[in-house]
Amino acid sequence: xxxxxxxxxxxxxxxxxxxxxxxxxxxxxxxxxxxxxxxxxxxxxxxxxxxxxxxxxxxxxxxxxxxxxxxxxxxxxxxxxxxxxxxxxxxxxxxxxxxxxxxxxxxxxxxxxxxx
Amino acid sequence: xxxxxxxxxxxxxxxxxxxxxxxxxxxxxxxxxxxxxxxxxxxxxxxxxxxxxxxxxxxxxxxxxxxxxxxxxxxxxxxxxxxxxxxxxxxxxxxxxxxxxxxxxxxxxxx
Numbered sequence: 636x637x638x639x640x641x642x643x644x645x646x647x648x649x650x651x652x653x654x655x656x657x658x659x660x661x662x663x664x665x666x667x668x669x670x671x672x673x674x675x676x677x678x679x680x681x682x683x684x685x686x687x688x689x690x691x692x693x694x695x696x697x698x699x700x701x702x703x704x705x706x707x708x709x710x711x712x713x714x715x716x717x718x719x720x721x722x723x724x725x726x727x728x729x730x731x732x733x734x735x736x737x738x739x740x741x742x743x744x745x746x747x748x749x750x751x
Numbered sequence: 752x753x754x755x756x757x758x759x760x761x762x763x764x765x766x767x768x769x770x771x772x773x774x775x776x777x778x779x780x781x782x783x784x785x786x787x788x789x790x791x792x793x794x795x796x797x798x799x800x801x802x803x804x805x806x807x808x809x810x811x812x813x814x815x816x817x818x819x820x821x822x823x824x825x826x827x828x829x830x831x832x833x834x835x836x837x838x839x840x841x842x843x844x845x846x847x848x849x850x851x852x853x854x855x856x857x858x859x860x861x862x
Contacts, residue, residue, distance in 0.1 A: 680852075
């Protein structure tokens, strides 16, 4: 199947700093990528839909100024957690689907963010 | 709120048993459903999918059943193995929109 690579897999940062997470589709083009957040022992919660060349669509309750999403190319979307606080600590996962299809979504390996 | 949910948060079985994991969804417009397996610290891994024009689909050791009348989805794992231990999520979507995940069932397989 298609491969989605997410980097870094693990990051620790200090409160007040910003952290960028990259999501790449390695062998296919993805006009749309999705960002999820997952708390321990909980399900994946959709944060936003990232659209190549346009603004991301955020789910209700997700702060767009806190979680900046940029989808500058057909193979790369980035999520920047700005002015991170301990409550932003979580597992962040991106996914992408083959362009123009209603098929399975391919997931990155996730990023474990710890804010200290 | 979540539109897809699982009936049981945990399921414990013996190696070799068959496992059945259930999921209820609420969006009648959903036309595509997927089961994912997630191991600790990793992203979801595709298991099997089914479209709304089907009611059953079989893979290797896994079967997905879809009952649109009661909006119910199930995953059957035959001859469950210790390596099947993980959290299982069902997810629904329509027309290429984002997947919406259910709450998850933790499957524990003892040998």
